[in-house]
Amino acid sequence: MPLARLLRQLLPLAFLLVLGWFLWKKVEPALTGFDPLRADPRVTVTHNTVLQKVENLGRLELVRYRFKDVVEYKKSTYRFLPEAKVALIVAGDAVGCLDLRKVRPQDVVFEGDSVVRIALPPAELCTWQVDHSASKVYSVENGFFQDAELVDEGYRYAEKNVRRAALQSGILAQTTQNAELILRPMLETMTGRRVVLTQQMTVPTLPKRR
Template sequence: MQSRSSGYTLLIGFILVIVLLALAALAIPRLWHPAEEAERTIREGIDARLHPTPTVRPNPTTIIRQIQNLSRLETASYTVEKVITAESGQDALAFLFGDRLLFVAHGRVIAGVDLGKIQEGDITVTDDDRVIVVLPPPEIFVVTLDNEKSYVYDRDTGLFGMNPDLETEARQAAEEEILKAALEDGILELAEENARAYLERLITAFGFREVVFVTATPVPTPSVLPVTVIPLTPTP
């Protein structure tokens, strides 16, 4: 019995030794793994210094194409309500031939920069990764009335004085007054400021460090046509 017990003990000990050796064999690669990682990191760092990857940036022609694809960049919008009084035949015979109307106009002005006007010579890339852009001047794109919100508030017509063109004239005058208000509030300056900010983000995304803008000759401001109307301030 004692001999058999000794045999079991030796067998168990032998199995334990084999298990320990197997665990040790599995642990060795794990112990060496951090060292291998560190060595590979150092090797890659040295290789990157000796053989740096060149930074590829687009040339001016590529930048121009990207910008021109934006076409008419709308960067500022202005909405306002105006009350316009238009009249005709307001003389001694106004009760016969006179016509007078009160028109409430709700309009919108949109301004921006026409990037389709940028030519190849308008963009320069310097050796220190700066981009110089000759930006087209801001301009008015749209002056329009919202027909759903614009309406004739009141109209006083003489016995024979209905003027079929009076409302049209009032609408034209309203557009001119709305444009004038937008220009006075600086819509063109805001449009240029927003266009510069947008293009600066676009160009620096290509990897350039700075964008310098030069504004081209301004576009003449649309003139106000003479009409027989009297603008009024809306009553509260």
């Protein structure tokens, strides 16, 4: 009888242990990595956006040039120290376009019932920029704690070189050629006439009298 009495006394304890083990298995995944001293990150962003300018756009982009260049930019700042140098692997874009806002009423001439003659403005280099997502700094030497400034100067030089390279590569002539290939068929579909594209005549400026 003492054994039976002991079993009856231990049975509630064993039940509580089994219940506790079952509950622990249920809540264990939620408690994994729980730190009572650490709260969930809370980010607060405050901004006030103000519309400063509305600009009418009439530029028709007709060609994009993509450049890849290795730029070595050197700068001598201190007389008795070696010159600072940064090497950049630069990717850049240049876009040629026509500004259709410059088409004047006198630039559109109808000839009979089947022809329209349109004088287009000169081709322009709309944008040129360095694509920083596809560019990287290869090396910096002798920066003397001015590495960031040296890299910025190197990128500014590279951006100017993108413009120069685009003009030397004939992007303006390609823009004019693409206007014939892209703009003329579109205008013929819209007007139902044969479209002849020409260039606006530029009036030379006379030198001022002294």
